[in-house]
Amino acid sequence: MRVMVFVPADRNSEAGVMPSRELISKMMQFNEELVRAGVMLDGQGLTPTSKAKRVRFSGAERTVIDGPFAESKELVAGYWIWQVKSIEEAVEWLKRAPFDGGVEVTIRPIFAAEDFGKEMTPELRHKEAQLREEVGRRQGS
Amino acid sequence: MSDATQETVAAVWRIESARLIGALLRMVRSVELAEDLAQEALVAALTNWPTTGVPENPGAWLMTTARNRALDHLRRQKMQQRKHGVFEAAMATEAMAAIETSERDTLASVTDAELGDDLLRLVFISCHPVLSREARAALTLRMLGGLSTAEIARAFLVPEPTMAQRIVRAKRTLGEARVPFELPPTAELRDRLASVLEVIYLIFNAGYAATQGEDWMRPELCQEALRLGRILAQLMPGEAEVHGLLALMELNASRLPARTGPQGEPILLLDQDRSRWDQLLLHRGQTAFERAQSLQQPLGCYTLQAAIAACHARAQVAADTDWHRIVALYDALVELTRSPIVELNRAVAVSMAFGPAAALELVDALADAPALQSYHLLPSVRGDLLFKLGRSVEAATEFERAAALTHNARERALLSARAEESRRRQTGAKAPGATPPGAKPRISIVR
Numbered sequence: 001m002r003v004m005v006f007v008p009a010d011r012n013s014e015a016g017v018m019p020s021r022e023l024i025s026k027m028m029q030f031n032e033e034l035v036r037a038g039v040m041l042d043g044q045g046l047t048p049t050s051k052a053k054r055v056r057f058s059g060a061e062r063t064v065i066d067g068p069f070a071e072s073k074e075l076v077a078g079y080w081i082w083q084v085k086s087i088e089e090a091v092e093w094l095k096r097a098p099f100d101g102g103v104e105v106t107i108r109p110i111f112a113a114e115d116f117g118k119e120m121t122p123e124l125r126h127k128e129a130q131l132r133e134e135v136g137r138r139q140g141s
Numbered sequence: 142m143s144d145a146t147q148e149t150v151a152a153v154w155r156i157e158s159a160r161l162i163g164a165l166l167r168m169v170r171s172v173e174l175a176e177d178l179a180q181e182a183l184v185a186a187l188t189n190w191p192t193t194g195v196p197e198n199p200g201a202w203l204m205t206t207a208r209n210r211a212l213d214h215l216r217r218q219k220m221q222q223r224k225h226g227v228f229e230a231a232m233a234t235e236a237m238a239a240i241e242t243s244e245r246d247t248l249a250s251v252t253d254a255e256l257g258d259d260l261l262r263l264v265f266i267s268c269h270p271v272l273s274r275e276a277r278a279a280l281t282l283r284m285l286g287g288l289s290t291a292e293i294a295r296a297f298l299v300p301e302p303t304m305a306q307r308i309v310r311a312k313r314t315l316g317e318a319r320v321p322f323e324l325p326p327t328a329e330l331r332d333r334l335a336s337v338l339e340v341i342y343l344i345f346n347a348g349y350a351a352t353q354g355e356d357w358m359r360p361e362l363c364q365e366a367l368r369l370g371r372i373l374a375q376l377m378p379g380e381a382e383v384h385g386l387l388a389l390m391e392l393n394a395s396r397l398p399a400r401t402g403p404q405g406e407p408i409l410l411l412d413q414d415r416s417r418w419d420q421l422l423l424h425r426g427q428t429a430f431e432r433a434q435s436l437q438q439p440l441g442c443y444t445l446q447a448a449i450a451a452c453h454a455r456a457q458v459a460a461d462t463d464w465h466r467i468v469a470l471y472d473a474l475v476e477l478t479r480s481p482i483v484e485l486n487r488a489v490a491v492s493m494a495f496g497p498a499a500a501l502e503l504v505d506a507l508a509d510a511p512a513l514q515s516y517h518l519l520p521s522v523r524g525d526l527l528f529k530l531g532r533s534v535e536a537a538t539e540f541e542r543a544a545a546l547t548h549n550a551r552e553r554a555l556l557s558a559r560a561e562e563s564r565r566r567q568t569g570a571k572a573p574g575a576t577p578p579g580a581k582p583r584i585s586i587v588r
Contacts, residue, residue: 037156038371041421081421083364088152092199 002041002110003082003090008103009075014048014068026098034082039093043080081110146191153199154183158287161203163259168239169211170322172266173312176284178214182207211240258324260285261376265325268337271318276311277340278347283308285372286365296362297347334377338386338443341369345390349397363394374429384433385444391426392450395419407551411459423454445474464494481510482518489522497529517546521556528563537563 012019019027034040052067069075084090090107099105158179165175182203196202219233267281279297282288288296294304325333348362370387377383399417402408430451433444440448449470456462471487484507492500504523513519524539540560544553 036372036375038368038375041425083368085155085364086148086152088148089155092149092152092156 001084001086001112003084003087004108004110005080005082005090005094006076006106006108007078007080007099008105009046009049009077010103013077014050014075016048016050023098030097033096034080034093037093039082039084041081041083043078045078046076049075146195147187149195150183150186150190153186153195153203155287157200157203158183159260159263159285160256161200161207162284163256163263164204165207165211166263166266166322167259168208169215169236172284172315174211174214176312178207178210179203181210208240212237215240257376260372261324262322264337264373264376265333266315266320266322268333268340269315269318269320270333270336271320272311272314274340274343276307276314277336278343279304279308280311281340281369282344282365285369288365296359296365334380334382337373338382341366341373342386342390342443344369345393349393360397363390363397366390367394379436381433381436381438382441382443384429384436385441385447388426388429388433388447389443389450391422391429392447392454395422395426395454405551407555410453411462413459415456415458418454427451427454440473442474442477445470445477449474462493464490468494481507481512482516484510485513485516485519485522492526492529497526501526501530515546517543517552517556519543520546524559524563528559528566533563533567537561537567 018024031040031043034043049067049069052069054065054067054069056063056065082090082093084093087107087109094105094107097105161182162175162179165178166172169175169178185206186199186203190196215233215237219237222233263284264281267284268277272280275297279293282293282296283290290305290308291301293308294301297304299307324330345363345366348359348364348366367387367390370383370390374383374387395418396410396413398419399413399415400408426447430444430447433447434440449467452463452467452470467490468487471483471490474483475487485504488500488503488507491503501523504519504526507513507519520539521543524536524543527533527539528536537560540556540563544556544560547553547556
């Protein structure tokens with residue numbers, strides 16, 4: 001299974017303050033370990049939300065809102081995509097990460113076709129395939 | 142025991158087992174013993190952790206436990222062997238000394254280089270040429286993948302006792318052959334590496350194109366092979382073919398979501414909805430391919446196959462495929478492998494680049510190749526070319542032959558359908574000749 005791991009923003013990451021050299025080196029070590037184990041597929045840090053934009057949807061209206069955004073706990077400062085066998089394996093990996101100070105890091109499994117299981121009947125699958133095809137055609141035209 | 146703890150133990154095992162076995166192997170120099178000791182540590186974890194809780198450093202806990210068992214075992218052995226011979230007793234003493242030395246370095250303080258060497262040794266021993274390919278694959282999944290015998294048995298569609306027997310015999314063979322535990326010397330490295338790559342690709346293909354049974358693919362095996370390939374690329378970053386194989390697997394795996402239709406039926410490469418290709422894997426595959434190329438070593442067979450896969454990956458729609466380049470890459474691959482199967486693949490590419498008539502000549506020249514006598518893709522490709530040339534009756538016969546030869550139920554259904562399609566066209570009074578304009582090109586092999 002593939003999971004996405006969200007690292008939340010905090011006051012420092014939002015202020016653009018770089019973590020200490022020690023933490024950076026520990027984090028690099030952790031990343032290397034993930035790569036060496038064949039677990040990490042991707043991972044990036046995100047810039048502070050002062051550089052971000054939001055688009056709000058309401059009926060036909062589209063409103064663009066400029067960052068920074070206030071609710072720093074709900075903001076994301078970085079992510080990983082890991083390939084693991086189970087969410088427990090992801091948990092065991094995450095426990096080894098050099099975080100501290102009460103920060104809560106979230107693991108979310110990414111949907112795979114087989115996760116739709118019984119709800120995803122052959123007919124539904126076919127419909128979804130048709131829909132994708134339709135979308136593809138429109139994008140192509 | 143609570144399921145949660147069991148799941149945690151399984152997860153820790155998955156992360157730690159290879160380095161645990163690798164470190165134990167360095168100390169006790171017996172695959173059988175190293176694996177047994179690691180298993181004993183696993184059983185101890187399953188017994189203890191539900192009451193004591195999962196230790197803070199589960200890897201170190203497993204290592205200490207296994208090491209203590211190793212010492213117990215060797216002490217017992219030494220006692221017994223003192224009666225029999227000086228040599229064995231000396232071996233046991235040496236092993237105990239090695240363990241006691243290693244006691245100073247907890248798992249955390251083992252250097253990256255040591256850890257890498259432990260894992261590499263394990264890779265090369267699991268894939269030792271003294272073992273059959275099936276035994277190598279099973280042992281690799283067991284010792285490097287941390288898979289249980291039951292899981293490996295299920296993956297290869299054999300009964301669990303058969304697989305258990307295969308693994309036991311493989312470990313015994315290694316012991317009896319007195320396979321050295323050092324890394325292969327430089328002179329042998331390339332040959333030994335070829336054996337490793339072959340096993341990883343065998344595992345990948347067992348998942349990618351299940352040749353037996355109902356399922357067209359068993360994605361879990363693909364994931365295991367990918368993981369092994371990614372690990373190996375880190376362990377041997379200077380070997381182009383390691384990156385070549387990884388690129389090939391990542392690129393092929395990127396097409397997994399598009400390879401089956403709503404009823405689970407196979408969808409061939411040129412008919413696939415490319416918007417369903419996994420972009421992350423595709424990108425990783427291209428990166429691995431670039432790394433293989435950048436090492437400026439002669440292109441090996443995996444890197445060449447990855448180059449072909451990369452050609453497909455670059456084409457946004459099937460019609461954009463650079464078939465001339467693919468033919469050129471197949472030329473190089475034929476040169477390198479002299480394999481009739483590769484020549485058959487080349488013929489398919491030729492049909493796309495230069496038309497079915499040119500390709501049919503090549504395929505007919507392969508008709509007598511012994512390696513292809515019971516290979517379903519030979520009549521399948523021939524049928525396809527005949528179909529495109531408007532020779533529907535002959536095409537139908539070839540598709541029927543192919544359907545009778547394949548062991549995969551899904552593939553058989555696809556081939557039977559094509560036979561029927563050919564028969565229909567024959568009675569459907571369509572003008573014979575080249576493929577009607579607008580008809581989708583079909584390709585049988587390149588997936």
